[in-house]
Amino acid sequence: xxxxxxxxxxxxxxxxxxxxxxxxxxxxxxxxxxxxxxxxxxxxxxxxxxxxxxxxxxxxxxxxxxxxxxxxxxxxxxxxxxxxxxxxxxxxxxxxxxxxxxxxxxxxxxxxxxxxxxxxxxxxxxxxxxxxxxxxxxxxxxxxxxxxxxxxxxxxxxxxxxxxxxxxxxxxxxxxxxxxxxxxxxxxxxxxxxxx
Amino acid sequence: xxxxxxxxxxxxxxxxxxxxxxxxxxxxxxxxxxxxxxxxxxxxxxxxxxxxxxxxxxxxxxxxxxxxxxxxxxxxxxxxxxxxxxxxxxxxxxxxxxxxxxxxxxxxxxxxxxxxxxxxxxxxxxxxxxxxxxxxxxxxxxxxxxxxxxxxxxxxxxxxxxxxxxxxxxxxxxxxxxxxxxxxxxxxxxxxxxxx
Amino acid sequence: xxxxxxxxxxxxxxxxxxxxxxxxxxxxxxxxxxxxxxxxxxxxxxxxxxxxxxxxxxxxxxxxxxxxxxxxxxxxxxxxxxxxxxxxxxxxxxxxxxxxxxxxxxxxxxxxxxxxxxxxxxxxxxxxxxxxxxxxxxxxxxxxxxxxxxxxxxxxxxxxxxxxxxxxxxxxxxxxxxxxxxxxxxxxxxxxxxxx
Amino acid sequence: xxxxxxxxxxxxxxxxxxxxxxxxxxxxxxxxxxxxxxxxxxxxxxxxxxxxxxxxxxxxxxxxxxxxxxxxxxxxxxxxxxxxxxxxxxxxxxxxxxxxxxxxxxxxxxxxxxxxxxxxxxxxxxxxxxxxxxxxxxxxxxxxxxxxxxxxxxxxxxxxxxxxxxxxxxxxxxxxxxxxxxxxxxxxxxxxxxxx
Numbered sequence: 063x064x065x066x067x068x069x070x071x072x073x074x075x076x077x078x079x080x081x082x083x084x085x086x087x088x089x090x091x092x093x094x095x096x097x098x099x100x101x102x103x104x105x106x107x108x109x110x111x112x113x114x115x116x117x118x119x120x121x122x123x124x125x126x127x128x129x130x131x132x133x134x135x136x137x138x139x140x141x142x143x144x145x146x147x148x149x150x151x152x153x154x155x156x157x158x159x160x161x162x163x164x165x166x167x168x169x170x171x172x173x174x175x176x177x178x179x180x181x182x183x184x185x186x187x188x189x190x191x192x193x194x195x196x197x198x199x200x201x202x203x204x205x206x207x208x209x210x211x212x213x214x215x216x217x218x219x220x221x222x223x224x225x226x227x228x229x230x231x232x233x234x235x236x237x238x239x240x241x242x243x244x245x246x247x248x249x250x251x252x253x254x255x256x257x258x
Numbered sequence: 259x260x261x262x263x264x265x266x267x268x269x270x271x272x273x274x275x276x277x278x279x280x281x282x283x284x285x286x287x288x289x290x291x292x293x294x295x296x297x298x299x300x301x302x303x304x305x306x307x308x309x310x311x312x313x314x315x316x317x318x319x320x321x322x323x324x325x326x327x328x329x330x331x332x333x334x335x336x337x338x339x340x341x342x343x344x345x346x347x348x349x350x351x352x353x354x355x356x357x358x359x360x361x362x363x364x365x366x367x368x369x370x371x372x373x374x375x376x377x378x379x380x381x382x383x384x385x386x387x388x389x390x391x392x393x394x395x396x397x398x399x400x401x402x403x404x405x406x407x408x409x410x411x412x413x414x415x416x417x418x419x420x421x422x423x424x425x426x427x428x429x430x431x432x433x434x435x436x437x438x439x440x441x442x443x444x445x446x447x448x449x450x451x452x453x454x
Numbered sequence: 455x456x457x458x459x460x461x462x463x464x465x466x467x468x469x470x471x472x473x474x475x476x477x478x479x480x481x482x483x484x485x486x487x488x489x490x491x492x493x494x495x496x497x498x499x500x501x502x503x504x505x506x507x508x509x510x511x512x513x514x515x516x517x518x519x520x521x522x523x524x525x526x527x528x529x530x531x532x533x534x535x536x537x538x539x540x541x542x543x544x545x546x547x548x549x550x551x552x553x554x555x556x557x558x559x560x561x562x563x564x565x566x567x568x569x570x571x572x573x574x575x576x577x578x579x580x581x582x583x584x585x586x587x588x589x590x591x592x593x594x595x596x597x598x599x600x601x602x603x604x605x606x607x608x609x610x611x612x613x614x615x616x617x618x619x620x621x622x623x624x625x626x627x628x629x630x631x632x633x634x635x636x637x638x639x640x641x642x643x644x645x646x647x648x649x650x
Numbered sequence: 651x652x653x654x655x656x657x658x659x660x661x662x663x664x665x666x667x668x669x670x671x672x673x674x675x676x677x678x679x680x681x682x683x684x685x686x687x688x689x690x691x692x693x694x695x696x697x698x699x700x701x702x703x704x705x706x707x708x709x710x711x712x713x714x715x716x717x718x719x720x721x722x723x724x725x726x727x728x729x730x731x732x733x734x735x736x737x738x739x740x741x742x743x744x745x746x747x748x749x750x751x752x753x754x755x756x757x758x759x760x761x762x763x764x765x766x767x768x769x770x771x772x773x774x775x776x777x778x779x780x781x782x783x784x785x786x787x788x789x790x791x792x793x794x795x796x797x798x799x800x801x802x803x804x805x806x807x808x809x810x811x812x813x814x815x816x817x818x819x820x821x822x823x824x825x826x827x828x829x830x831x832x833x834x835x836x837x838x839x840x841x842x843x844x845x846x
Contacts, residue, residue, distance in 0.1 A: 067657060067711055069263060074466075074665030077270030080344070081278065082669065086677070087348045089282070093356035098365065112344070116337040123263055123333070137711070138830070141704040148668070148700070152675045160681035169686065242334070265459060270662075273466030276540070277474065283544045285478070289552035294561065308540070312533040319459055319529070438530070461655060469662030472736070473670065479740045481674070485748035490757065504736070508729040515655055515725070634726070 064132050068140060072122060075144045079151060080115045083108055086155035107158035107170075110238060111150050117241040118147060118177065125184075128199045131191045139187040143180040149173045167223035167230045174234065175216040182209060212237050260328050264336060268318060271340045275347060276311045279304055282351035303354035303366075306434060307346050313437040314343060314373065321380075324395045327387045335383040339376040345369045363419035363426045370430065371412040378405060408433050456524050460532060464514060467536045471543060472507045475500055478547035499550030499562075502630060503542050509633040510539060510569065517576075520591045523583045531579040535572040541565045559615035559622045566626065567608040574601060604629050652720050656728060660710060663732045667739060668703045671696055674743035695746030695758075698826060699738050705829045706735060706765065713772075716787045719779045727775040731768040737761045755811035755818045762822065763804040770797060800825050 087104055090097035122143075153173040157166040185203060192199045219233040283300055286293035318339075349369040353362040381399060388395045415429040479496055482489035514535075545565040549558040577595060584591045611625040675692055678685035710731075741761040745754040773791060780787045807821040 064711070064715060067661065070266060070658060071661045071665055071707060073263065073267045074270055074662055075669055077267055078274055078666055078669040080340070081271055081274040082673065084344050084348060085278065085281070085673070087345075089348065089351040089355055093352075093359035094361045098361070109341070112337075112341055116334070119267060119337075120330075120333050123260070127260060134708070137708050138704070141700075141707075144668070145697070145700055148672050149675075152672060152677065155677040156681075159677055163681035165682050165686070266462060269459065269463045270466055273463055274470055276536070277467055277470040280540050280544060281474065281477070283541075285544065285547040285551055289548075289555035290557045294557070305537070308533075308537055312530070315463060315533075316526070316529050319456070323456060462658060465655065465659045466662055469659055470666055472732070473663055473666040476736050476740060477670065477673070479737075481740065481743040481747055485744075485751035486753045490753070501733070504729075504733055508726070511659060511729075512722070512725050515652070519652065 083151045103161045104158035107154045111154040133191045139184040146176040164224045171220040178213045279347045299357045300354035303350045307350040329387045335380040342372040360420045367416040374409045475543045495553045496550035499546045503546040525583045531576040538568040556616045563612040570605045671739045691749045692746035695742045699742040721779045727772040734764040752812045759808040766801045
């Protein structure tokens with residue numbers, strides 16, 4: 063029951079984050095395609111962040127599906143993740159409106175990094191209260207190489223934002239693509255545990 | 259269970275899309291009816307888009323009610339649909355504020371087209387993981403002539419937006435009216451399958 | 455199941471309407487209480503509309519709790535109600551920013567009237583698909599004198615907005631107070647039906 | 651069932667309050683870190699209010715988990731709490747944009763105080779309809795010293811805002827930290843009642 067309300071609240075916050083980002087796509091004054099073309103960087107940032115928030119919703123969904131217990135610490139680890147994700151609309155809008163300027167790329171990477179670290183903390187909290195490293199959830203999460211590689215790549219992206227801004231942007235896109243392949247580890251492992 | 263969270267998240271996003279559109283209806287400076295009259299095109303666009311998002315919610319609701327399984331691919335097909343629908347407030351506001359100018363009509367039609375294609379993809383993903391073309395869901399969806407006719411009409415609307423803008427607008431209204439008749443196919447077919 | 459998703463979607467839309475209204479309460483430029491005092495009419499409009507949306511949520515909650523069946527028609531009657539309620543933030547902001555000017559009072563009353571009529575239609579649709587006038591739901595709704603009196607009072611409020619604006623405002627407040635007494639009819643009647 | 655919809659609606663409103671606050675963090679015009687530094691007070695206010703809304707969600711979640719009955723009065727006590735919390739984005743934005751000016755600190759404290767009193771009323775309503783002071787819920791809530799101390803501290807914060815503004819800010823942060831320790835009283839007491 064507790065878990066149900068945690069999921070419902072997270073779904074609500076993620077749905078709102080996903081949707082209010084589109085408010086940064088401000089209606090232009092002109093009524094022709096030229097006016098629209100100026101919005102292209104904002105639109106591209108929006109699309110990228112939409113994919114990222116979608117990835118978090120997807121992974122959150124998979125992670126929680128293997129969970130039986132939540133604790134007070136889990137509630138706060140989850141709110142911590144939502145805090146970082148709630149900064150996404152701001153970082154997205156700032157990056158889009160400034161055409162991927164170096165500082166905006168660094169801040170966008172910082173928000174991605176903070177979210178990734180917060181997700182990692184949440185995952186570990188959930189494992190701790192769901193049987194520890196030998197239990198189904200921990201085995202389902204497994205080595206989690208994507209979860210470990212992503213923060214390293216974000217750090218490279220942040221570091222390169224003032225030197226090679228295009229590399230920084232390319233890294234953020236590449237990490238999103240890496241995650242787009244849906245995370246079936248937990249599904250598979252749990253199906254294995256409960257084969258009925 | 260998975261399906262429940264997919265529905266909850268989609269409901270959240272659709273509810274927010276439906277509601278933030280009204281933010282484009284900006285409070286006018288004057289306090290008389292003349293000030294209000296200037297908002298009429300924005301209001302009409304809002305009403306049309308409200309009906310469209312309502313149609314998608316209705317159809318999504320009916321489609322999912324016949325579903326037993328969701329997969330990673332379904333989650334992304336659903337997010338893809340939500341992405342297109344999330345552009346509706348922008349396209350609506352742009353069209354309304356520019357009094358249905360040609361380019362804005364074309365973009366509005368483009369968002370409708372993208373949403374229709376995304377819905378079609380989602381429907382096919384759901385059929386694929388729910389027993390294929392011979393299973394209840396596929397038979398319930400049936401020939402889906404409305405779903406096949408709509409994209410064609412949107413294309414006509416987009417094409418005519420620079421030649422006969424009024425036709426383009428009339429087509430978008432006509433398609434909405436065509437869908438307003440609620441989609442009882444799935445309800446009926448499933449009731450037939452499970453007559454208890 | 456269907457009913458559950460109708461409730462969840464309505465809850466989502468009502469929660470957003472309730473909350474985005476506060477966005478009309480724009481942060482003033484000054485940092486003293488004088489700057490705040492200028493916001494008083496906007497704040498009062500917000501408080502009144504918060505109570506109205508709260509009343510609709512409460513009554514919707516009670517009405518649906520006595521419902522067993524929903525139909526395609528019910529889904530649209532519900533969306534029609536949500537459409538009128540979605541205009542509340544606009545009408546509230548316009549009225550507040552113009553210090554209850556006559557035209558804004560008339561439009562506010564018009565939105566209240568539209569919502570009341572839409573609620574009445576929804577109630578009748580629900581009765582029609584839940585056993586008709588002799589079934590528990592219809593008997594629970596009963597004479598519904600509040601639901602019949604409110605539209606009449608809103609009409610008086612609209613009519614008086616250009617003649618006696620204060621009366622118009624007083625009527626809107628009075629109707630809200632009349633409804634604040636929670637609607638226990640349906641609860642009571644259903645408890646009577648299922649005394650276990 | 652009734653309780654479920656009360657929780658869902660509250661989750662929706664709290665999720666939106668939490669998320670729209672980030673809209674006050676307006677995208678700056680400059681594209682460097684200097685432009686970002688100007689946003690620091692707004693960011694700090696946002697972080698503090700995020701923690702406060704998170705605390706309310708957490709405590710609401712714990713409180714409701716011990717509840718079996720809701721009444722019409724409870725629905726309104728809950729809406730009253732949501733009203734005060736809905737003023738948080740405004741108070742947060744005003745305080746942040748004016749760099750914690752005295753009047754803004756007093757108003758922020760006033761919103762915290764109103765929310766605390768509203769929570770106290772809700773808690774007492776819930777106890778009254780769930781068996782009174784001798785029942786599990788009342789015993790789970792217990793002495794509630796945090797709930798009694800907080801309003802006193804908010805009053806000290808409000809009083810000191812014009813004399814010692816920094817003390818006022820420090821008090822609001824301290825109360826948040828005091829609550830961050832999750833409220834396990836109800837969990838523990840209920841686990842004791844139903845040891846299975």
